[in-house]
Amino acid sequence: MSKPKVAFYWCASCGGCEEAVVDLAENILKVVEAVDIVFWPVALDFKKKDVEAMPDKSIAVSFINGSVRLSEQEEMVHLLRRKSQLVVAFGSCAHLGGVPGLANFWNKETIFRRAYFTTPSTVNPDGVVPQEKVVIEGKELTLPAFYDTVRALDQVIEVDYYLPGCAPPPKLVMDAVLAILEGKLPPKGSVLSPNKSLCDDCDRNKTKPEKLTIKEFKRPWQVMLDPEKCFLAQGIICMGPATRTGCEERCIKANMPCRGCFGPTDQVYDQGAKFLSALASLIDAKDEKEIEKIVQTIDDPAGTFYRFSLPKSILGRRKMEAIK
């Protein structure tokens, strides 16, 4: 029997998810032994036409990382969906929109203005801006369309499973690959990581006081962080209470608070709003003015709470008409 065919693809991402595959280390040899990699732009020289030539559903599983912001990415994920039996959204960006999803606070026009005109390092005296079509010496050149809104993978195509994380840790990746190879998969639509919050697994949980209260929010660089104490008890915003576990607390162990890359548990739809509800409850004040003062010590609440999940939040983006 021929080996199952596997594809990897990247959309709007940083490349860290590709790195996560390589981080399987010697385990990658087991994977390579068990499957045929038929498409992997970052590592292997297959082209789009090679995928187009494959029969529909002939790829056993496509691992797609990155969010979708360009027409090209949209076209490629539709193609891979057609050719694949399973599609796994690989990493925070494909799962929830990820850091590129923060662009949903803006739109194409304001992003282009910033990138091609107003950043201090931009030198663009001729005011050149990328065009979808341009004719040079009688030849038409094209670029993909740049959308106003960044989308998570399942806002574009049907997704069978989600591997969370920025990037997903090697253990979760390996577990997922083995589950697929052995056909021991959970129900369709599952996030392939335990369905409980990070605090449940966090070693620092035992240092959390009986009644957790916060008088002032601080950022990690403003304090000497205690390497053992609950971050929230130190006044540091830690997304642990609203974030799914399974990451092996890589950030916590490096003495950095959770930023929420695993997204919410199954019980929660909107990670940012849920975290806001939890965090605000900890504010140690009853007086309206004092509450306001404490709330002001949080820089950029929306960007912090939705760092990885704005496209998959309830509102999905800033209201277009409100962008100047």
Place this chain on the structure above:
Amino acid sequence: MSNGSFEPRLVGFLCNWCSYTGADLAGTARMVYAPNIRIIRVMCSGRVDSQFVLKAFREGADGVLISGCHPGDCHYQEGNYKALRRYKLLVRMLEQLGIEKERCRLAWVSASEGARFQQIVNEFTDQIRRLGPLNFRFDGGSHEQA
């Protein structure tokens, strides 16, 4: 507001013990107030998750009212303080998402304050009428697809 016939759609989350009873009193006393509000009863204003408010806006609300017992009067001791803390943080986040903070209001209404409830709903309805429709649309960006 260009369209003079705009009627705001408001959602009100009212706590069971004070505000809902206050609204009920306004009703039984036959006080007339703007019919624009759709009331949802919750056990406590502290039960109002920020997700509820965002969902209301996404589903077409032009304004959201959260109403609970006066400070010190909460049936569960501190639920309304939780609501107040959340509200202060939520309106900051709403503004970042392009929703004016005036579209979300927190008000204390006791069980005996039918007239106050009437006044708050009328005021809030007028305020949102002046702001105009929210028209929050997010279709996952699919309108951009070719």
